[in-house]
Amino acid sequence: MSRVCEFIYLRLRPDVRPEEPGNREGEQFMDVLRATKMQSGHESSAWGRSLEDENDIVWVIVWGDARGAARASTLSPFLDPNSEAVALYTTLSPPIDSASDTLTANPVTELVGLAFPTTITPLEHKKLDEDLIHLRNTLLEKLPEASRPKSWSMGHIDRPGSIQHPNSPSGQVLVQFLAVGWESVDAHMAARETAAFSDAIAPIQEKTLPPPKGLDMRHVSFTKV
Template sequence: MAPATEVATIPLASGAAIEDADSSAGKVWQSTLDTVSQQDGFQRAYYGREVENQSVLQLFIDWDSLDHHKQFIASPIYGPFAKHLMTIVDGTLTMLHANFAPHPPTAALGTISPVTEVLTFYFEKENDGFDSKLRQFIKVISENAEGFKAASGGWVIEDVEYKGKKGKAYVAILGWESVKAHMNFRETQAFKENINIVRADPLGMEVHHTEFVAR
């Protein structure tokens, strides 16, 4: 079984200071991380608030396989665990899984990357050639961008919905020295001449930045 990374997007309740270990939200969050880290098949976790929307928390968890996470979901402790977590959530929590390559995606998610660009590309169905196109574009970045650190990417295992239609998604994570480093690259000729490599095929795309810390 291939390793899988859980990709969770968590809209936090107003005032939920998860970074403060002494706050009620901080205690809930630490309990959440403690419980997850004790599960069979858990490898590591990364979490952080979206730079552009501080009320949204992203949680990435590396598992030995998707089945290991499913076993946790099916266990007796999951119900109370989820209910406890939802006390600091305001909105719809989404949870997907992706097979990132390279795995683990640690370098792009905080160990050497202060900020991570999270790109989600949407398709009607899996596109066999998109992996190679993304690698081609990342090569352009690595050769031309100051402050670029690392990258990983993979297809989302589950079907997703985009503008009311079911389809597939590809998530790419690119580590940067700063958001400014990424924005500076977007102004370069190298970016403008090559971005269509990855923009031509998808139905659409979403991008934001997250400052991840590793658990």
């Protein structure tokens, strides 16, 4: 059975600091994350702060059972006011391994949701899949070895099957989710400046809409729960 990855996006209150010894709120937050390890189907989990905004957190859980789901409501006491946790489910290819080492071994992991109108035709969808594979092969094989990603996984967001988007003709989008490991943010930005990247990403950008709210590109350093 394919592993299902649940990515939970949340915004912590600034006083919730799990990294600081003696931070009571931070320890209680980690207790919630650790309690999920007792749920049926849980294989591994990791969490990290976004380098663009340290209060934006991503928690990822690898489930061996597709029915697995974290109890996101238990995070409410730790969230920044007027925010809520958002959970997305995807089957990544290649899968991140059961110990979450794929993510935690990366110095930083780029996370991004690429949005496409639900009105895309089957033929356009087939071409898009080919373009995404070409982008992956370009970055992993055509760039100088020192500039290549350390890992690459991608998959469709399965739950929810579509996401609201004001720029889509149908009001909904399909989202392709990418988790790409890099040596640093600077290394990622340098790769984006190459001609090979520009050529490979161009046909994809022609089809994409702006990322859904909260799924814009970010870089996260993950720590195992």
